Amino acid sequence: MKQTLLIDDDKFTSFYNEKIVKKHDEFGVTASVNSASAALEYLNKALKGNVKKPDIIFLDINMPAMNGWEFIEAYNELDINFTSSIDIVMLTTSSNPEDQERAKRSSLINNYINKPLSLTVLDKILSELTLSKSI
Amino acid sequence: MKSIVLKKHIFLAIVLLVSLHMGSQNSSEQVNRLKRAISIFNFAEQVVYNDTNTNSHFIIGVLGKERTIIDLRALSEKRQLKGKPVRILNFSAVKDITDVDLVYVNYNKGFDVGYILNKISGNNTLLITEDYPYNASMINIVKVDNRFEYEINEAILNENNISVPASLRIGAISSIEKWKQHFQDYEKKLEKSNEQLDKTKTEIKLKEQEIRNQKEAINKKVSKIETQGEALQSKQNQIEALKLVSEFRKKKYSEKIIIERELETRILKQLDALKSSQQHIELASEKIETQNRILSKQKEDITVKESRLKSINKELDNQRIISYLLILLSAIALISGLLIYKNNRSIKRLNSALKEKNDNIYNQSLILASKNKELEEFAYITSHDLKEPLATISGLIELLRDDYDDKLDEDAKMSMEFIDKSSKRMRSLIDALLEYSRLGKAKHKVFINCNDLLDEVLSDLSNAIQRFNAKVTYNNLPEVAGSKVELRTLFQNLINNAIKFKKPDVDPVVAISCKIIAPEEQSRSYFQFQVTDNGIGIQEQHKEKVFAIFQRLNSREEYEGTGIGLAYCKKIVESLGGQIWFESEFGKGTTFYFTIPKQSQLT
Numbered sequence: 001m002k003q004t005l006l007i008d009d010d011k012f013t014s015f016y017n018e019k020i021v022k023k024h025d026e027f028g029v030t031a032s033v034n035s036a037s038a039a040l041e042y043l044n045k046a047l048k049g050n051v052k053k054p055d056i057i058f059l060d061i062n063m064p065a066m067n068g069w070e071f072i073e074a075y076n077e078l079d080i081n082f083t084s085s086i087d088i089v090m091l092t093t094s095s096n097p098e099d100q101e102r103a104k105r106s107s108l109i110n111n112y113i114n115k116p117l118s119l120t121v122l123d124k125i126l127s128e129l130t131l132s133k134s135i
Numbered sequence: 136m137k138s139i140v141l142k143k144h145i146f147l148a149i150v151l152l153v154s155l156h157m158g159s160q161n162s163s164e165q166v167n168r169l170k171r172a173i174s175i176f177n178f179a180e181q182v183v184y185n186d187t188n189t190n191s192h193f194i195i196g197v198l199g200k201e202r203t204i205i206d207l208r209a210l211s212e213k214r215q216l217k218g219k220p221v222r223i224l225n226f227s228a229v230k231d232i233t234d235v236d237l238v239y240v241n242y243n244k245g246f247d248v249g250y251i252l253n254k255i256s257g258n259n260t261l262l263i264t265e266d267y268p269y270n271a272s273m274i275n276i277v278k279v280d281n282r283f284e285y286e287i288n289e290a291i292l293n294e295n296n297i298s299v300p301a302s303l304r305i306g307a308i309s310s311i312e313k314w315k316q317h318f319q320d321y322e323k324k325l326e327k328s329n330e331q332l333d334k335t336k337t338e339i340k341l342k343e344q345e346i347r348n349q350k351e352a353i354n355k356k357v358s359k360i361e362t363q364g365e366a367l368q369s370k371q372n373q374i375e376a377l378k379l380v381s382e383f384r385k386k387k388y389s390e391k392i393i394i395e396r397e398l399e400t401r402i403l404k405q406l407d408a409l410k411s412s413q414q415h416i417e418l419a420s421e422k423i424e425t426q427n428r429i430l431s432k433q434k435e436d437i438t439v440k441e442s443r444l445k446s447i448n449k450e451l452d453n454q455r456i457i458s459y460l461l462i463l464l465s466a467i468a469l470i471s472g473l474l475i476y477k478n479n480r481s482i483k484r485l486n487s488a489l490k491e492k493n494d495n496i497y498n499q500s501l502i503l504a505s506k507n508k509e510l511e512e513f514a515y516i517t518s519h520d521l522k523e524p525l526a527t528i529s530g531l532i533e534l535l536r537d538d539y540d541d542k543l544d545e546d547a548k549m550s551m552e553f554i555d556k557s558s559k560r561m562r563s564l565i566d567a568l569l570e571y572s573r574l575g576k577a578k579h580k581v582f583i584n585c586n587d588l589l590d591e592v593l594s595d596l597s598n599a600i601q602r603f604n605a606k607v608t609y610n611n612l613p614e615v616a617g618s619k620v621e622l623r624t625l626f627q628n629l630i631n632n633a634i635k636f637k638k639p640d641v642d643p644v645v646a647i648s649c650k651i652i653a654p655e656e657q658s659r660s661y662f663q664f665q666v667t668d669n670g671i672g673i674q675e676q677h678k679e680k681v682f683a684i685f686q687r688l689n690s691r692e693e694y695e696g697t698g699i700g701l702a703y704c705k706k707i708v709e710s711l712g713g714q715i716w717f718e719s720e721f722g723k724g725t726t727f728y729f730t731i732p733k734q735s736q737l738t
Contacts, residue, residue, distance in 0.1 A: 115527075117530065118533065
């Protein structure tokens with residue numbers, strides 16, 4: 001069971017994403033936050049062992065205050081021993097090719113997914129994760 | 136001085152004349168010399184030396200070079216004096232006189248008698264002089280005719296402690312009158328010779344005058360060397376004549392010889408002087424000559440310099456002409472420079488205007504670029520914001536369908552489907568708009584073989600081709616420079632349209648071809664492609680709308696699509712620097728044309 005941290009500023013999207021993730025047998029939701037700073041807060045708590053550590057993060061790009069990319073930068077500052085076991089999946093509606101390129105270049109980002117999330121998409125993510133892990 | 140010397144000479148001459156006259160023969164001369172020596176010996180024997188002399192010899196000293204020395208020495212071998220052998224000494228100067236018993240001196244040797252007396256005083260020495268003035272010495276002898284007369288100065292003798300015996304006193308001339316008397320006898324005899332002497336004297340004087348004159352003349356006429364040489368010659372001749380005369384006289388009057396010798400030496404001296412002055416003159420003339428040479432050299436130099444000056448003047452003239460020409464040229468240059476400057480200024484003004492325009496254009500292009508960038512970003516952001524809720528809608532409808540499908544009635548289901556379709560359509564429109572905004576941005580151009588490209592496009596469209604039983608032909612298409620994605624979109628849209636807008640009962644036939652054109656108003660050549668179909672055609676009134684974005688000419692039910700395809704095509708072609716247009720006959724078909732610049736190399 002993959003424990004998921006969902007990061008999206010849109011409450012409706014978050015609601016939908018939670019529903020889909022919970023619906024999938026292989027995924028569980030540890031937390032759903034509406035900002036990148038809240039996500040960092042959660043991760044710091046998890047680092048101390050206060051909350052459950054996620055296995056996978058679904059990250060939106062376009063968010064107010066701290067956007068997805070800025071979150072990645074801050075995330076990079078965290079203890080590598082802690083973050084190395086966490087996968088990040090970009091979940092976005094952005095069709096900007098620059099964003100796609102940037103996601104591909106970053107070693108921290110495992111996947112780049114266009115919204116909406118669906119069970120099929122989750123299956124695909126899972127299979128690609130196991131594939132990359134096995135390699 | 137001259138007169139004194141002359142007098143002395145005259146006196147000497149007289150003495151000589153007397154002696155010569157007296158002893159006209161050589162033998163008598165010898166006798167006289169012997170007589171003199173004997174006289175001296177006799178005086179020495181007769182006088183009494185009052186102090187005793189212990190010398191072994193009786194010493195006689197002779198002052199000056201004197202033949203008498205020989206005579207005395209000859210006599211000293213035969214006679215003794217005061218019982219002692221006699222020795223004869225010779226002194227050349229008074230100061231050399233040593234302690235002797237007797238001193239003999241002749242007036243013609245020029246010794247001062249006072250000085251001699253002073254020297255010998257106290258030495259008990261007898262002084263015998265010859266031809267000295269009366270009473271000047273101790274014993275003074277003088278030769279009268281063929282005998283020697285003498286006078287004694289007893290006072291001086293006594294001072295020197297010498298006494299004179301009476302026998303000697305008797306023979307001596309006792310007074311000056313007597314002394315004079317002796318001379319008077321000769322005077323008469325001498326008158327004749329004196330007259331001759333006077334003659335010679337005047338002659339000498341004349342000659343002296345002449346010489347003086349000549350000297351003056353020489354001094355005056357330094358430059359006239361030749362005339363002086365002649366004068367010299369004449370003088371020499373005269374001297375020669377004089378010599379002859381004197382030689383003649385020598386024979387007759389040997390005394391003249393001495394005078395003439397004297398004269399000769401004088402003349403010779405003067406000749407020497409003349410010679411030296413001649414040398415001076417020669418030297419001067421040499422100097423003059425050298426100076427003349429220098430002068431001539433300088434003259435030559437001057438002529439050389441003159442010629443040089445002439446050439447320099449010529450050069451100067453030439454240079455002046457050149458200078459004038461140069462001035463003219465520089466004036467022309469100045470004028471042309473001014474003109475050029477003016478031109479340049481206007482060009483500069485134009486340039487600055489052009490630069491300003493360029494700057495404006497550049498600024499505008501910068502503004503445009505930033506605007507474009509802004510627009511692009513706007514498109515992305517907008518699309519994201521637009522698509523986000525759409526995605527949520529689609530997702531939620533999917534959830535509803537999965538979870539509540541059995542609880543909804545047919546109307547609700549249909550509504551849900553419409554919501555789903557509408558949201559999906561909206562998504563595709565947004566994507567199309569985004570795609571449109573992104574077109575023409577490709578910076579990386581490559582050479583693309585259009586034959587290969589069309590192979591790919593047809594394989595992509597294989598579904599539609601099969602569905603409509605379409606026939607697409609192309610051959611011999613060129614390589615063009617551009618973005619592969621964009622060119623593919625271009626061909627895809629054109630072919631897709633050609634197949635899609637088919638007449639209901641006719642299979643679509645599409646022909647693609649290309650030719651090179653070179654428009655007259657353009658400097659470059661183009662590939663002109665054409666895509667011809669046998670479709671429904673385009674009505675004349677819709678011509679303007681065809682390339683507009685989201686413009687549809689037909690209902691979505693009849694012909695599906697977003698209506699953006701030809702807008703894509705227009706944007707792509709124009710971004711490559713080409714044009715797109717079409718010719719169509721409604722109901723028969725349409726031909727789309729587009730041009731792409733022919734490029735030999737990538738930019």
